[in-house]
Every structure is written in structure tokens, then in C-alpha cells.
Amino acid sequence: MSDAYIAKKRADQLVAAAESLFAAGVMAHSGHANLSARLDGDRLLLTPGYVRGIRPEDLAVVSFDGQVLEGELQSVSAEIIAMHSVVYRARPDVGAIIHTHSPSATAFAVAHRPLPCRTEPMLRSGQAEEVPVVPWGPRGSDVSVRGIAEILRQRPTTAAALLANHGLLAFGPDSAATARLIVAIEESAEAEIAAAAIGGAVDFPPGAQEAVRAAIARVAS
16 A cells, blocks of 8 residues: 555544544533544654544644644644654554543543543453543643653553643544544543542452453454
């Protein structure tokens, strides 16, 4: 497959992922988010500063070091290139990254509280552990990026992080899987907050992750 074909396919996937997040109702009132997909080498596709109504041709191609190679970026997106590239550098298996201000997940970020994995959709979506909190740093700053890098070092299997006083950052093999994880995390955050009013959420029993994996394997076989 040519580089152009791969770039077009991943652009279409990013647009579909953005549309799915709006359809699921997990976006903030502002609709703020940024989405990216890995290309060949040290390049990525990035939304230009808005996502509502985004089209494939609106996406920009940028290098991991922040150079805009194709298209245009608003300054609001130029600030966050390092936030995406630090994840791609640390996780060669990551193919897409999504950052949102999903309201209930952001409530945990504002409270500086990790989000436990206590719902089966979250467990099945690739986050079979709590979502850790990255200490606050100005958006796109060296402080923020170093904090993300440190969480990735400390938690090598996490597929998401809460950015303190900011929002949610999730990553996965492709745009669709990452969008599904965003939805699962937001629903889990909503459930945690609701459960607090009736005595609090309860952890899975021991062996839950293995049981879910076995159930998935049975269906797939």
C-alpha cells in the first residue's frame, strides 16, 4: 500500500472516530478535543484545532518535533503536538491518540483522583487498571509532557491518563479502538460518581480480568 493510501485511510478513520464521540455524547459542551494517528517514521496526522464537522482534508501532517509538513494548524493544536509525540515515542504499538474534556472523566482529573476499573466495558476496552493522574503542567509545556512520559514509564500497560485539572488522554492501536476506550472511561466515571450516592462502587472479584479474557477467546474461537 502506498503512503498516500495509508494516510487517506487513517484520516477517514480519525474523522469517523470524532463523529462517534459526538454521537455517544461523551464530549464537553465546547466539543473540544484533539485526535491524531501515527503515520510512517516520525510523522502523525493531527486535527487542526477543531473536531466538530471535521473532514479528512482538514487534517494536518506534522513531525514529532512539531514541524507542520502538510496542511495548517491553529495555535491551539500546535501547542499539543509534543503531548501526542511523547506517547508515540514511548509506545511503538500505539496507532492513535485522543484527548477530550469528557465531563465525568474530567471531574476525576480536577479532583486529582485516579479512575478505578470497575465496569466491564472499561475492562474489555483495554484499560484493566485504574486510569492514573498526570500532575498538572501548562498545556503542551515541558512540565506537562515530562509528566506524561513519567506516567508511561511507571505504568507501562495503561492505555489512558487523566491530565490533572485538564482532561483525558487515551491511546490505542487505532482510532476506533481509542474512541471506544474514551466512551468506556467516560461511562465508568459517570458510574463511579453515581455509585458514590448509594454507598460507593465495588471492585471486581479476583480473577475478573482472566474470566473476561477467557470469554472473549471462546467467542473468537
